[in-house]
Amino acid sequence: MRRLIWIVVMLAWTTVHAQVRFTATVDRTVLRVGESVQLTLTFEGAASGIAAPALPQMDGLKQIGGPFSSSNTSIINGRVSSSSGFTYVLRAVREGRAEIGAAQIAHKGQTYRTQPISLTVLSPSANAPNADPSDGAGEDVFLRVYPDKKEVYLGEQVSVQYKIFFTVQITNPEFVRMPKATGFWIEDIPLPKELPLTDEIIGGKRYRAAVIRKSALFATTVGDLEVEPLVVNVKIQTGGRGRSRDPFDLFNDPLFQFGRQMVPREVASPDFTIRVKPLPQVGVPAGFDGAVGQFRAKAVLDRPSCHVDEGVTLTVDIEGQGNIQMLPKPQISFPADIQSFDPEITDDIRRGGNRVSGRKSFRYVLIPRAPGVQVIPAWSYVYFDPERGQYSQAEVPELRLAVDNRIGGPGLQPSVPVASKQGVETIATDIAFAKTRAGAWHSISSVRPHASAMFWIGTGLPWAGLAAIALWTRVQRKKRGPLLARLRAERDATRLLDLAERQAKTGKIEVALRHLDGAAERAIFAAAGMTAKTHGAEQIREAALANGIQEDVLTGVQAIREECDLFRFGAGGGTAERCQAMIQDSRARIEALLKTFRANGRSA
Amino acid sequence: MSRFVCAGLLLLGVMAGTVFADPHAAFDEGLRLYRESDMDRAAAAWERAIAQGVVSGPLLYNLGNAYYRQGNIGRAILYYERARALLPRDGDVKTNLDLARLAVVDRIEKPVRLPVWDWLDAVRDALSLPELSRLFQAEGFLAAICLAITLLGVRWLKRVARTVAVVMLVLFALTGAWYVWRAALDSREFAIIIVDKTEAKSAPDEASKELFALHMGTKVQCIEQLGNWLNVRIADDRKGWIAIGDAETI
Numbered sequence A: 001m002r003r004l005i006w007i008v009v010m011l012a013w014t015t016v017h018a019q020v021r022f023t024a025t026v027d028r029t030v031l032r033v034g035e036s037v038q039l040t041l042t043f044e045g046a047a048s049g050i051a052a053p054a055l056p057q058m059d060g061l062k063q064i065g066g067p068f069s070s071s072n073t074s075i076i077n078g079r080v081s082s083s084s085g086f087t088y089v090l091r092a093v094r095e096g097r098a099e100i101g102a103a104q105i106a107h108k109g110q111t112y113r114t115q116p117i118s119l120t121v122l123s124p125s126a127n128a129p130n131a132d133p134s135d136g137a138g139e140d141v142f143l144r145v146y147p148d149k150k151e152v153y154l155g156e157q158v159s160v161q162y163k164i165f166f167t168v169q170i171t172n173p174e175f176v177r178m179p180k181a182t183g184f185w186i187e188d189i190p191l192p193k194e195l196p197l198t199d200e201i202i203g204g205k206r207y208r209a210a211v212i213r214k215s216a217l218f219a220t221t222v223g224d225l226e227v228e229p230l231v232v233n234v235k236i237q238t239g240g241r242g243r244s245r246d247p248f249d250l251f252n253d254p255l256f257q258f259g260r261q262m263v264p265r266e267v268a269s270p271d272f273t274i275r276v277k278p279l280p281q282v283g284v285p286a287g288f289d290g291a292v293g294q295f296r297a298k299a300v301l302d303r304p305s306c307h308v309d310e311g312v313t314l315t316v317d318i319e320g321q322g323n324i325q326m327l328p329k330p331q332i333s334f335p336a337d338i339q340s341f342d343p344e345i346t347d348d349i350r351r352g353g354n355r356v357s358g359r360k361s362f363r364y365v366l367i368p369r370a371p372g373v374q375v376i377p378a379w380s381y382v383y384f385d386p387e388r389g390q391y392s393q394a395e396v397p398e399l400r401l402a403v404d405n406r407i408g409g410p411g412l413q414p415s416v417p418v419a420s421k422q423g424v425e426t427i428a429t430d431i432a433f434a435k436t437r438a439g440a441w442h443s444i445s446s447v448r449p450h451a452s453a454m455f456w457i458g459t460g461l462p463w464a465g466l467a468a469i470a471l472w473t474r475v476q477r478k479k480r481g482p483l484l485a486r487l488r489a490e491r492d493a494t495r496l497l498d499l500a501e502r503q504a505k506t507g508k509i510e511v512a513l514r515h516l517d518g519a520a521e522r523a524i525f526a527a528a529g530m531t532a533k534t535h536g537a538e539q540i541r542e543a544a545l546a547n548g549i550q551e552d553v554l555t556g557v558q559a560i561r562e563e564c565d566l567f568r569f570g571a572g573g574g575t576a577e578r579c580q581a582m583i584q585d586s587r588a589r590i591e592a593l594l595k596t597f598r599a600n601g602r603s604a
Numbered sequence B: 001m002s003r004f005v006c007a008g009l010l011l012l013g014v015m016a017g018t019v020f021a022d023p024h025a026a027f028d029e030g031l032r033l034y035r036e037s038d039m040d041r042a043a044a045a046w047e048r049a050i051a052q053g054v055v056s057g058p059l060l061y062n063l064g065n066a067y068y069r070q071g072n073i074g075r076a077i078l079y080y081e082r083a084r085a086l087l088p089r090d091g092d093v094k095t096n097l098d099l100a101r102l103a104v105v106d107r108i109e110k111p112v113r114l115p116v117w118d119w120l121d122a123v124r125d126a127l128s129l130p131e132l133s134r135l136f137q138a139e140g141f142l143a144a145i146c147l148a149i150t151l152l153g154v155r156w157l158k159r160v161a162r163t164v165a166v167v168m169l170v171l172f173a174l175t176g177a178w179y180v181w182r183a184a185l186d187s188r189e190f191a192i193i194i195v196d197k198t199e200a201k202s203a204p205d206e207a208s209k210e211l212f213a214l215h216m217g218t219k220v221q222c223i224e225q226l227g228n229w230l231n232v233r234i235a236d237d238r239k240g241w242i243a244i245g246d247a248e249t250i
Helices: A002-017 A453-479 A481-505 A509-528 A537-546 A551-569 A576-599 B002-020 B023-035 B039-051 B057-070 B073-086 B091-101 B115-124 B129-152 B155-187
Strands: A021-026 A030-032 A036-045 A061-076 A079-092 A096-100 A104-107 A110-113 A117-122 A141-147 A151-153 A157-166 A174-177 A184-189 A197-202 A205-219 A223-227 A231-238 A261-268 A272-277 A293-301 A305-307 A312-322 A338-340 A344-350 A357-368 A372-376 A379-385 A390-396 A399-404 B190-193 B197-201 B210-215 B219-226 B229-233 B239-243 B247-249
Touching: A021 A110, A021 A117, A021 A197, A036 A061, A036 A104, A036 A197, A141 A231, A141 A261, A141 A272, A157 A231, A205 A272, A293 A379, A293 A390, A293 A399, A357 A399, A453 B129, A481 A509, A481 A576, A509 A537, A509 A551, A509 A576, A537 A551, A551 A576, B023 B039, B023 B057, B039 B057, B057 B073, B057 B091, B073 B091, B073 B190, B115 B155, B129 B155, B210 B239, B219 B239, B219 B247
Parallel strands: A030 A117, A151 A272, A305 A399
Antiparallel strands: A021 A036, A036 A079, A061 A079, A096 A117, A104 A110, A141 A157, A157 A205, A174 A231, A184 A205, A197 A205, A223 A272, A231 A261, A293 A312, A312 A357, A338 A357, A344 A357, A372 A399, A379 A390, B190 B219, B190 B247, B197 B210, B197 B239, B219 B229, B229 B239
């Protein structure tokens, strides 16, 4: 799989290689004053006979040789491509950072530019950089390390690149041992999945090169700190060149020589030492807490106003270059009337390029305890800037928070100092005091109520009373049953008579006759003291006569029922007027019967 | 004549006794002494009130306080437990009982049981027996009244009375069951060890083997009494015989 990735990388490279390109490479990036460095400007494309380009602007370097030109022509799948190289020998003349500006060349009306290059120039007496270009030069595969600085301040970043050089086909390197760097905080800088390849000439020999690891080291202690070698394992092709099996016939590229024996080899980078200096002890500003780098600070409240005892969030962002993870908390003096809690800390670290940068956020929850305008005074974030070699401060202006009193309404100011709130601490525990009221007294026997007779008396008495009432009701009902029935029948007879009269007036003859029939029936029941449910018609008649009702009166009322039937089903039919007249006549007869009934004292 | 004199003297004596035996006076006297930190005499005054045949929740609670202040944890717990039977929802009683139990030496591991049983116990003990009896009687009275109205009252009132009567009868039955449940617990007598230490023996005999020792304030369940010996069970279900005077029933 790794081999496949490597092949894809190579293919991508060859595709680019076929295009016009102008590049600048150096054979080393760290050197001492007086030492030389080779700068190679390569023009790649389908052209030849390019004139040597002019040297770019340089700072701290002087040309002592060159240009030495070289050219290379290849035919790939019938396409001719060529490259021309121009090598200059430069000498470092001043300690510090040396710059090679962008070289430019004009070709077919277009101008091509190279990328600027930075070099680190050490003093003549400095230890020879371990990443000396001569290390490993001449071998077909070797590894080099390029720290951008050899001497730093405590907490300052050192960017380290590990680059593999090769002239034969190799597989993707496998990391066997990572470089151990005691005394450093290490941040790995991610690399692209497809490692970019470059051509570099070292000792007059052309190599393919790729950066395989980038790290940012932050010194956490002072002294000469050693960084141990990185060890990788690669498989290299052995034996002479043969015809490639590659379908694209990339015969000119040694990386695409398949079918040869692959032999594993361990390759190690040189170790190197970095001198870590302490931070200056003079002129340390108040509030410095160990931040090293270049930073900006800002603070924002999530709202400009709030109520008393309502939470507000203050977000403080520290942004810049340096060891973001190790950044200390800012020192902010909150007013006495604002209660603050420990901040919630988050960071957003960017590891692109060679420098580690990013943002660290501190989110404070603030609770104002008193109304009014609360002022968070201006403050500054103090850090040491290693580039300038001095302490700096990122200033943050004061913030204002308008706090109103929710209970008392906006603008209410307390007339006494507002106390800061705190929890009530328990100092000691003790039993509760004696009760001062005796409460309800119980006899000792009533503590268990079911053991006392009063409980059973109290419980049973209502039910005994209910039983007595039920019994009395039953007796009364039995005793006064006939009388009650007669009273009810009398009342019903009068009510139905009234209803019949009302219905006849509105023309509802059928309903009126039904009511009249019912009235006559109830009147007879009342006179007899019976109901049809329990007795037959003849028995009822006899009972009525026995109760002292005159026979003619009784017969007259009984005739009403027959008249109703005749009226309802008679041949001539009836009119409303005739019905009313009949009801009037019937009323007289029914009232005569009831009158006789009442005259006999109802209890007959 | 002499018979009348005797009767008069007897009546005076009863009246004097009634005045002297006023439990309120004894309660207030005990409270005054308690405030003067005279715990012995305060406890004696409150004990006198109990001797008159009456008790109240606050009186029993105060007695527990007086014994607690004397350092008599056994009796303090005993009276707090008695007070709790009459004041089941009183926070002070619970607090003081919990504090007093901290001084008990014996730590007896209770068998693990489901939380639902604790919840049921809390429901059962939410009302005291006197409270439950009053509630039970009130519901019975209301149910009887409503049923009487259905027998006697006018038609519209009958309908309302019948509905209320059904509700009251249901509540009456539920409260009755609750009362029986609560009283069943009460019938299982519990006692508190009131001496510093007592040995629980395997038999009601001084020469029998000592099974375990109990200390002041520990609550035990009384199983049976035999002569001067009391068979008790502790919370982890171990049983043993202790001298009857070493514990007092709640």
